[in-house]
Amino acid sequence: MAKSIGFKKVKTAVFISGTGSNFINLLKFSLIKKTPIKIILLVSNNSKSKALKFIKRSKIKKMILRYNYKSKDENRILNVLKKNQIKLICLAGFMKILSPRFIKKFNGKILNIHPSLLPKYKGLNTHKRVIKNKEKYSGCSVHYVNERLDSGKIIIQKKVKILKKDTPISLAKKVLKQEHIIYKKAIFKVFSKL
Ligand code: GRF
Numbered sequence: 001m002a003k004s005i006g007f008k009k010v011k012t013a014v015f016i017s018g019t020g021s022n023f024i025n026l027l028k029f030s031l032i033k034k035t036p037i038k039i040i041l042l043v044s045n046n047s048k049s050k051a052l053k054f055i056k057r058s059k060i061k062k063m064i065l066r067y068n069y070k071s072k073d074e075n076r077i078l079n080v081l082k083k084n085q086i087k088l089i090c091l092a093g094f095m096k097i098l099s100p101r102f103i104k105k106f107n108g109k110i111l112n113i114h115p116s117l118l119p120k121y122k123g124l125n126t127h128k129r130v131i132k133n134k135e136k137y138s139g140c141s142v143h144y145v146n147e148r149l150d151s152g153k154i155i156i157q158k159k160v161k162i163l164k165k166d167t168p169i170s171l172a173k174k175v176l177k178q179e180h181i182i183y184k185k186a187i188f189k190v191f192s193k194l
Helices: 021-030 050-054 070-083 100-105 126-132 168-192
Strands: 010-016 037-044 061-064 088-091 110-114 137-144 154-161
Touching: 010 021, 021 037, 021 050, 021 168, 037 050, 037 070, 061 070, 070 100, 110 168, 126 137, 126 168, 137 168, 154 168
Parallel strands: 010 037, 010 088, 037 061, 088 110
Antiparallel strands: 110 137, 137 154
């Protein structure tokens, strides 16, 4: 994992596909004095993301790509990452699967947040599946990214109780709240071990 030397913060890129609430949360976190990261770049395959509006007047660089041509798009991203000396990638609701080649280049330096208690419910539609299976608990996990989907080493998790009245939407809201809390904790944890 990239090192935070002295007060020098680790140059970080965040990849998103959705609204970007996790990105906004990480951005606010990166502005705190004690934080080990500095967000330099936002990569989004959603041109309508709220996150893009949020950074409109900031110095954060952005890349918007459709990700239709994976290897071409990944090469473009890798160039920008290199140019900006990015040492950490945080996937935050990024719904595209990175190629093994890309992951190898950033081995051990990519984190992801997933809205389930991994290793349970990898992949899509987690809340719907969790409720259908009448689980009592769900939650969220921050993990390192490896070549297998949602399977890298878990850094931190948070359990969320499921109530009888919960729907996939209400559960998603509760879990998202916890995602915002544990992503910051996971980053502190990753850097405290160095
Ligand atoms: C989060 O629940 C994330 O875990 C999932 O997609 C959602 C993205 O939310 N993969 P946001 O775009 O960060 O608001």
